[in-house]
Amino acid sequence: MNGFPDTVLLSRLQFAVTIMFHMLWPVVTIGLSLFLVALEALWIRTGDRNYYIHARFWGRLFVLFTALGVVTGIPMEFQFGTNWSVFSVAGGDFFGNVLGFEGAMAFMLEATFLGIMLFGWDRVPKKVHLFATCMVALGASLSAFWILVANSWMQVPAGGHFDNGRFVVTSYREAMFNIDMPWSVTHMWFACLEITAFMVGAVSAWYIYNKKHTAFFLISFKLALLAALVTAPLQVFIGDGLGRSIAEIQPVKLAAMESHWKTNPPGAGAPFLIVAWPDTAARENLWEVSIPGLLSVLTTHTLTGEVKGLRDFPPEDYPPIAVNFYAFRVMVALGTAFVFLMLWTIWKWKRGGLSVDAAPGEKWLLLSWMLAWPASLAAMETGWIVREVGRQPWIIYGVLRTGDAASPIPAGAVTASLAAFIAVYLMLLVVFFVVGRYLIVKGPGLEAEKGGMAETQADSLRQGAA
Amino acid sequence: MDTISPYLPDIWLVIIGTLLLYYVVADGYDLGVGILSLFCRSGQERSIMAGSLKAVWASNQTWLVLLGGMAFGAFPIFYSLLLSSLYVPIVIMLFGLIFRGLAIELSGHDRFKAFWGPAFGLGSLVTALAQGFAAGALFGGLDIVQLRFVGGMWDWLSPFAVLAALTLLACYVMLGANYLILKTEGDLQAGSYRTARRASAATLVLGAAIFVWNVLRFPYIRERWVHPSTLFYVAVFPLLALLAFSLYRRSLSRSDSLAPLLWSALFVVLAFVGLSAGIYPVIIPGITGHITIREASAHPATLAFMLVAVAILFPIILTYNIYNYRVFGGKTREGKYE
Numbered sequence: 037m038n039g040f041p042d043t044v045l046l047s048r049l050q051f052a053v054t055i056m057f058h059m060l061w062p063v064v065t066i067g068l069s070l071f072l073v074a075l076e077a078l079w080i081r082t083g084d085r086n087y088y089i090h091a092r093f094w095g096r097l098f099v100l101f102t103a104l105g106v107v108t109g110i111p112m113e114f115q116f117g118t119n120w121s122v123f124s125v126a127g128g129d130f131f132g133n134v135l136g137f138e139g140a141m142a143f144m145l146e147a148t149f150l151g152i153m154l155f156g157w158d159r160v161p162k163k164v165h166l167f168a169t170c171m172v173a174l175g176a177s178l179s180a181f182w183i184l185v186a187n188s189w190m191q192v193p194a195g196g197h198f199d200n201g202r203f204v205v206t207s208y209r210e211a212m213f214n215i216d217m218p219w220s221v222t223h224m225w226f227a228c229l230e231i232t233a234f235m236v237g238a239v240s241a242w243y244i245y246n247k248k249h250t251a252f253f254l255i256s257f258k259l260a261l262l263a264a265l266v267t268a269p270l271q272v273f274i275g276d277g278l279g280r281s282i283a284e285i286q287p288v289k290l291a292a293m294e295s296h297w298k299t300n301p302p303g304a305g306a307p308f309l310i311v312a313w314p315d316t317a318a319r320e321n322l323w324e325v326s327i328p329g330l331l332s333v334l335t336t337h338t339l340t341g342e343v344k345g346l347r348d349f350p351p352e353d354y355p356p357i358a359v360n361f362y363a364f365r366v367m368v369a370l371g372t373a374f375v376f377l378m379l380w381t382i383w384k385w386k387r388g389g390l391s392v393d394a395a396p397g398e399k400w401l402l403l404s405w406m407l408a409w410p411a412s413l414a415a416m417e418t419g420w421i422v423r424e425v426g427r428q429p430w431i432i433y434g435v436l437r438t439g440d441a442a443s444p445i446p447a448g449a450v451t452a453s454l455a456a457f458i459a460v461y462l463m464l465l466v467v468f469f470v471v472g473r474y475l476i477v478k479g480p481g482l483e484a485e486k487g488g489m490a491e492t493q494a495d496s497l498r499q500g501a502a
Numbered sequence: 503m504d505t506i507s508p509y510l511p512d513i514w515l516v517i518i519g520t521l522l523l524y525y526v527v528a529d530g531y532d533l534g535v536g537i538l539s540l541f542c543r544s545g546q547e548r549s550i551m552a553g554s555l556k557a558v559w560a561s562n563q564t565w566l567v568l569l570g571g572m573a574f575g576a577f578p579i580f581y582s583l584l585l586s587s588l589y590v591p592i593v594i595m596l597f598g599l600i601f602r603g604l605a606i607e608l609s610g611h612d613r614f615k616a617f618w619g620p621a622f623g624l625g626s627l628v629t630a631l632a633q634g635f636a637a638g639a640l641f642g643g644l645d646i647v648q649l650r651f652v653g654g655m656w657d658w659l660s661p662f663a664v665l666a667a668l669t670l671l672a673c674y675v676m677l678g679a680n681y682l683i684l685k686t687e688g689d690l691q692a693g694s695y696r697t698a699r700r701a702s703a704a705t706l707v708l709g710a711a712i713f714v715w716n717v718l719r720f721p722y723i724r725e726r727w728v729h730p731s732t733l734f735y736v737a738v739f740p741l742l743a744l745l746a747f748s749l750y751r752r753s754l755s756r757s758d759s760l761a762p763l764l765w766s767a768l769f770v771v772l773a774f775v776g777l778s779a780g781i782y783p784v785i786i787p788g789i790t791g792h793i794t795i796r797e798a799s800a801h802p803a804t805l806a807f808m809l810v811a812v813a814i815l816f817p818i819i820l821t822y823n824i825y826n827y828r829v830f831g832g833k834t835r836e837g838k839y840e
Contacts, residue, residue, distance in 0.1 A: 103607035106560060107600040113570045117585025118592055125649075128578020129804040136571035136808065139564065140815045147564040148819075148826050151557030159829050171822075202578075204801050443586035449655050453593045460597060467604065467614065474613050 042447035044439050047119040050454040052424075054111055056417055057461045061105035063416065066180055066225070067232020067263075068098050069173035072153075074259070076166045090256055092157075093480035094236070099154060100471055104464060106147070111457070113139075119450065123431050123441035130196065130205050131186050134212075138182035146175030177225065184224055188217040191423075192285055193432050203432075216285060219278040220423075226267050226274060227419070230374070231412045233263035238409035239476060241402040244395050249482055251392045257405075258390065261381055268374040275371060276334070282426075283335045286433065287344040288353055289426040294331055295321055295361040299345040305329030306343040310365075314357040319347055355428040363421040370415035377404055510805040511795045514576040515785070517812060521572060523774060525565035527677060527767045532559045534678020536602055536626025537671070538697065539619070547690055548619055552609045554685040554834035559606050561823060563599070575808055579649060579798040580785050587644045587651040588636045591658050595632035601625030630674045631667050635659070638666025641716060641777070643787040653789075662715060669708040673770060676701035680763040685834045698754055698762060706747060709773055713740065716777060720787060723780045739776030746772055 072091055079087035113135060116124045124132065152160060152168035160168070189195075195211025196204050205211055237260035243253040283290045291297075295314045300306035308330035312321040332341045346354060381401060384390060389398050396402075431438040506513070535551050542548040574581040585592050602625030609618040635658050642662040645653030679698035683691055717723050726732040750765035786793040799805065 099607060102560075103604055106563075106607075107603040110563075110567060110599055111596045113567055113574075114585060114592060114596060116574065117570075117582045118589050119586070121582035121586040124574065124582035125578050128574055128581065129800045132571065132574030132576075132578050132581065133800070133804055133808055134575075136568070136575040137811060139568035139571040140812065140819065143564045143567050144561070144819050145822070147560040148822050150560055151826055152829055155557045156829055202801075205804055205807070208807055443582070443589070444650065445586055445589050446655060449589050453589075456593070456597065460600060464600075464604070467608070470613050471608060471611055474611065 043445060043450055044442045046447055046450040046454055047442045048438065050119060050450060050457060051115060053454065053461070054108065054115065054457055056420070057464075058105070058108040058112055059416070059420070060413055061101045061108065062176070062179070063228045063231050063413075064101045064235050065098065065105050066173075066176040066228040067230075068094060068101065068235070069169065069176045070229070071232060071236060071259070071263075072098065073166070073169050073173050076162075076169055080162055080166060086252060086255060089252075089480050089482065094256075095154065096475050097239070097472070100468065100475065102150065104468060108461070108464070117443075119443050119445070120431070120441055121443040123436065126198070126201055126436050126441070127190070127193075127203050127432055129203050130189060130208075130211050131203075133205075134182055134186040134189070138179055138186070142175045142179035142182055144175070146172050146179065149175070177228075180225055180228060181221055184221045185212050185217055187423075188214055188220050190431065191220075191427060191433050192216045193435055198435055216281060219274065219281050223271070223274045223278050223419075226271050227412075227416050229263055230267040230271055231409070231416060233260045233267060234374075234405070234408040234412045236260040237264065238406045241405040242476065243479075245399065245402040245406070247396045249480065250396055252480065252482060254390065254392060254395060257395075261378075261385075264374070265378055265382070268371075268378050271371055272375060275368075280335060280337075283343065286426070288346065288349045289355060289360070289422075290335065291344055291346045291349070292355045292357045292360045292426060293364040293422055294343075295324070295346075295357055296331060296343060297321065297345045297347050299348055300332060300340070300343060302342070303340055305332035305340045306335070306345075307331055308334060309361075312361065314361065316351070316354065316357060319351070353429065355426045360422055360426045363418040363425070367415045367418040367422065370411050370418075374408065374412065374415075377408060380404075507802050507806070510802050510809065511799040513809065514799065514805055515782075515795050517809075518569065518573050518576060519775070519778065521565060521569040523771050525562070525569055526673075526774070527770055528562035528565060529559075530674045530770070531677040531681035531763070532562050532606075533602070533626040533630045534674040534676065535681055536606075536622050536678070537630060537675055538678050538682065538694075540623035540627065542619075545619070548622075549609065550686060550690065550834055551682065552606050552618075552622055554682070555606055557830040558826065559603070561826060563603065566599075572808070572812075576800055576805060577785065577795070577798045578800055579793065580795075583644070583646060583649065583651060583786060583793070583798075584636075584640060587646070587653065588639055588658055590655055591632045591636040591639070595629050595636065598625045598627075598629030598632055602629055626674075627671075630671050634667030634670035635663045637670060638663030641666065641712075641781070641787065642719070643789045645789045646786065646793065647790060649793070662719075665708065665712060665715065669705065669712055672701050672704040672708055676705050676766055677763070677770070680766050684759050684763055687833050695754060695757065698766075699751075702747070702750065702754075702766065713773075713777060717780065720781075726780060736776075736780050739772050739779055743769055743772035743776055 072094060075087050075091040075094065078084070079091060116131075116135075149168040149171040152165065153172050156165060156168060189211055192214040193203065193211075194214040195207045195209070197206065198204070236256055240253040240257035240260060244250050244257060279290070282293075295309055295312045296306060297314075297320050305328065307326035307328045309321070310325045310327065312324035312326075314320075315322050329339060331343050332339060335341065335343050346357070381390075384398060384401055388394055389401070427433060429437050429439065431441040532555050535555060539548050539551045542551065570581070601621040605618045605622035605625055608614075609622060611618075639658035639660065642660055644651060645657060676698055679694045679701055682694040683698065686694065717727055723736075726736045746765055746769040750762060750769055753761035753765050781787060783794045783796070784792040785795045785798050
């Protein structure tokens, strides 16, 4: 496949563009489906019609996210065959198998019950509808599980051996439950919840900021806040666990993430670099700003624990270093910022800043929440850049190099399809903004409620809170 | 497991074939409805057409995802060779599916109203044609040497593939018309009966041409038709397909509403099985050499593991799909879906 270097690069670019665009949508449908389950359950339990109106409102946004997630998801599954045929043959026995399970267990469940969830309100009893929503949520979360199982196996190809260039599975349990999988599944699943919390929080904050249906959207804002309160600090903890697991299973990736060249000698801690500029040829950083000893503390939870440097590994096994270094820093900085946003929000809440009358005045807090949604997506994308670019130069870690895994197709064909994907996806982005804006401006339709019942209940809520 | 081990590739061929046929029939009527929406006389008709699919299209399309994943796992060489050799039609199909899906899902919105109609129709048309060309290119034979595609990016654009694309197009339009017969009433239903008659005649003629061409093209298939020992096995399914077709035409002339969809689905299934039975045990007919299902299949351990999984999952999938159809049974009228 060495005759097609351009095809490899173009296929990588195409995969990067299509996956980075695709994942923006399912992360929200995974979290939002659970939010819809909560709203419907609250409605059935309390009989408060506000929850029903909330479910219908967020359900309309759910359609938009699902539509974009479904239509951009199909190209993902087919790209393994179209652009990565050598990889597909090498890993098909396990990787393809897992994609099959994802379809049979997750996508089918989600897609079928979606019909009832969206259009079945008047056709099935309340509890059956709640069941359908639960199945959509289950399917969505299972799809995250299975795709992470597949990806995790590319990071740690356990549970079998390679025979004549093809992976033969000897233990499904070991291949699925490799040491990376529990951390990465958990990290991604909570990322879905956190991002969704910020999406719901951002949209609610927009209404509160503009003094539209303030009491009504304080309900969803506080639910989002509760979800973010749990997930934002938890993500820092899980991220730490994942990072330490990477130090064990992919030390060269960790060294690249930290632009860490020289293994720290015994008795001395490895420094953490705040900023640096790596020079791959000279195998050192041209300049750096560091905190002594901190990398050892973060990676090994000891003062002088050994952290392998890049110089311990052959240069042909280096992933791109600067990309990993900065992507990792962006993710960590944003993840930390979310924890501070939580602290700030609780402080305001305790001081009565989230009452119906005071909330619209908290302009900076609300603006921060509106920014937190795109920022959380940026944190997710940079996290995946670390995971996937950091896996290079391997497509199946330590076994098959990315440069040897692409389909032997002409570069021109991939150029054309890449250009078409970029054009169509930009158009989808426009559709998202225009339809999304339309749905948000149109609002939850509280005015249409008979006798302003929901607003009356919201008023009583306001009195209860005051 | 040991006793069935040698037959695992065959069992999986049947499973993959079943998934493919479920997809062709179910998404076939979705795509057919989409293509027919291009010829709508009014916006109201088009919104009934799109509305009739809203609750089922995503599930129907997921059979393609299921097919892709299962074929990837069970026949990795088939999956990767087929998709990389047919790069151009496959990618075109993906774009067709993007526009089609988005258009059905968002057609109720006031924004981009002028855009969703053509996106629904043209997305469906492009998807159907791309699938037809890809199927034609596969059945016509791919230029593969030692498990590597050595042909050109435009090999799929052959006269045989044109014939296959037209056949699939007629087939989808036939299925779409039958679905509209079931889901609509009045003028739209009456028109759908006429469309179904014409499209089914076209499907039969074009399908027969495919069949004859396929038999004449590959010597090993031809021999089966002249040897008495194999004649029954290759002839039985085409004959049953003809029987299903005549029952289908009878149901149309009797103005049944559900029966045409079911008989035409049976016709499509039998015709396809007939075509595949002639080709078996080859999974990718080649220009210089064929690839058999055994050469293309995954390790028996993988096939056995997957078999257990699907044996548990498929009954569950079928159960909730049937339930979904029951919930959304009945005629579609405008405004029923939000």
